[in-house]
Amino acid sequence: MSNPEQRADYDSPWKEAISLYFPDFLKFFFPEVYQGIDWSKDYTFLDKEFQQIIRQTETGRRDADKLVKVWLKNGRELWILIHIEVQSQVQISFPERIYIYNSRIYDVHRCPVLSLAVLADEQESWRPDNYSYGFLGGRLTLEFPIAKLLDYSTETLEASSNPFAVIVLAHRETQASAKDPNRRYREKLRIAKSLYQRGYERADILELFRLIDWMMSLPEQFQSGFQREIVRFEEESKMPYITSIERFAREEGLQQGIEQGLQQGVLQKGREAILEVLEVRFSSVSETLVELLNQVQEKAILSSLLRQSITVESLDTFEGMVREQFSA
Template identity: 40%
Template sequence: MIHIEIQSQYEENFPQRMYIYNYRAFDLYQKPVISLAILGDERVNWRPDSYNYTIAGCEVSLKFPTVKLLDYEENWSELEASSNPFAIIVMAHLKTKATTGKLPQREQWKWKLIRGLYEKEFEREQIIKLFEIIDNMMTLSPELQSSLESKIKQFEEERTMPLMSNMELRGMERGKEIGKEIGKEIGKEIGKEIGKEIGALENARDFVKTVLQARLGEVTLDVEQYLNKVSVLSTLQEIVKLAATANSLAEFKQSLARIQ
């Protein structure tokens, strides 16, 4: 069982909450639980990865992998080149944070990210979902939003096969207003959309890559190709467990060979 916690701001008691959710999930389902923290805050040095206490000779401890979205700023070119939907969401999150109080700059980045969706080899429905995530996350003033939609409309008219119809654009505008009321925290919005929209299989593959990157520092091409071929969700869930417990990439690959 996998527990993913999205945290968009500093919280002193966050490690304790990770521990509480972990043991409650174990108590409820009676299965081993992998807890993973995704941190979307702006504090460079805040990287909680454990919780423990000792009292009267009794010791309780939980150590969990942590992914810091802020770290991806240094790998922006890799994010832009990536075909992983999670990379686009991370870029939108980072630029939303970076343009707080700078809406004209946010409009420029929002337009760049939306335009970039057309260059990715995604299915049409997947692009629309990512479009909606960006639109809801990178909120603009009515004037800037109108300017952005004019750019989108002009861009669509120049294409021989438009992707977004006017009806869809109006629908996304309504969805944006609803999204403002439903989710105020960017990190929570990311978590909701990843789990709800991208799909269980792709989600599980992303979790494996995220855990490997956080714990072992890399995801090699052969591992990524292997993951893309796995089409059984339960198998991917087992692979997530391997990624969270392996001490090296070599050990992880050996474990993969045993489940093939």
């Protein structure tokens, strides 16, 4: 039996969760920052600008980092650089990396930058919150707020209706069950069922279920049992939000199809799977969207788009998601 930790994906679900629930992210982890933002004005994700910064540095890939433009209540523009650090051990270079990104963004765009760090590791004592160096009477210091996932008690997470309480629970249980698929199965099922008890709307239940399912990956034999149990739970609760037996069968078959097609190097199989989901949900798909999907050439992007196609609210929203892949 394969170790589920080998297939656990932390970065991608975190990144997407921030994109979906950015105000909730700040409200949960950095309430003082949240209070200082004028939420009557739109915020903008600056993925293209951030990718340019990454390409110009040598700090390596950091999928969960996000750059967002917001407006403060005093009318000032601010760029917020968010770092999600998932390392399970001390990373001496982490504060330096934050400084490099922060200074490069300011250097290129001449805009104030606030760096925030979420430490998702399992080492209690590791809490870097500044980068500093000095010599000959001079000193440079960058201080940045941090949030440590270990600081949030299970009781607090269970009682909170903030979507990131669910994300943190899923993250920590994924770590704790690294070598125990039975535990991961039980906890994934418990967290998924709890979505119905937190007062979420149907759309949020669908999104959070998808993120949990993505992060808390299970060996195939456990995943099949998990899906059957969710179907039974929904039937008993008379809340068919997530799926039905037919939808699970369709999704499972499509996922297998896209994986087989991509493994064979036939990207068209993946595109056809996505289009089939969209046609089942929305009856028809525009030629423009078909052409956009034909331009996607990466397995990871197609897999992500397949997941999104299952819960996305409209074709226009999905088309925007596809277009974002070419602006990064």
